[in-house]
Amino acid sequence: MTGLASLTWLIGTQALSDHITARVNELVKAGTEYAAACTKVTDAADASEAWAIAATRQTWIRRHDVDPDEMPVRSLYVLERTDTHVVVAYIDLDQAADDTDDGDRSNLPPEKAAQNDHDQGVEYPFELLEMSFELAAWEPFEHLLPTAAVPAAGTKGVGE
Template sequence: MSTLKSLTDLIGAQALGDHLTAAVHDLIDREQLDCAEAYQRITDAADAGDPAVLAATRQTWVRRDDVDPEEAPARRLYVLERTPTGVFVAFVDVDRAADDTDDGQYANVVPELLPYNDHSSGAELPVEELEMYRLEAWEPFEHLLPTVGGIGNVRPQTGAGS
């Protein structure tokens, strides 16, 4: 299964299309490419699983099996925010043996990042760090919007005092 197919299954065609179209427009602005070339580059990079294209807020990334835990000590990362220079992540499920605050002896997080391991403020990492991880879950903001079906139940007002 291609990465684009699995991403479509994960978040839906509309949300994926919106995400990739935003990346295309950003690439066009940065590199002054024509639209067709920009779409080709972005879709090729997305299909290859390039985190520079895929990384977004509200994603969970899991360390790949072929990556040494010494190189990527956190097993799961939750992207709190995508920035122009990288990603702010919270460490999730750092280690089975870690205590409730994830700062115990089994936490496996480098000491200088432990103060950021509070699941809310996060630690800033370069987006390239996500190459050691695979995208596991993605909750695009579109999933938080009310459904159109619920709007049909509202009756418009027809005049004063109605």
């Protein structure tokens, strides 16, 4: 999924505006002029650059041009975002795995098996996320509120 129009459709204008404003504020705090920060963030978000669009509660899927042998993880769920990276949980591995996804049937290399911790997650730099994955779904916190519209379900929340 790419572009600001797709992101607007995915999460709505208010949630996307809040996200972009937060990225602009990060750049301004780091010393970038406000107008330049706005341009940089909106251009990067429109190009689907991970540093600009990565956020908590997103699902990223492995890009079709990435070799499964090089990247055995098919999907990632973003648990947390920082200024320099995201913390993710592995969702799907290419081969069947046991209950913890790090057992005998997991195809993660043994040295990486401990990283598949769904409680604490794994730190992923934005560059690695962007190289191997693309944004598939984003659940902004606004969609969890009982008064928020839920377009996919066709309801408006509690009490409808």
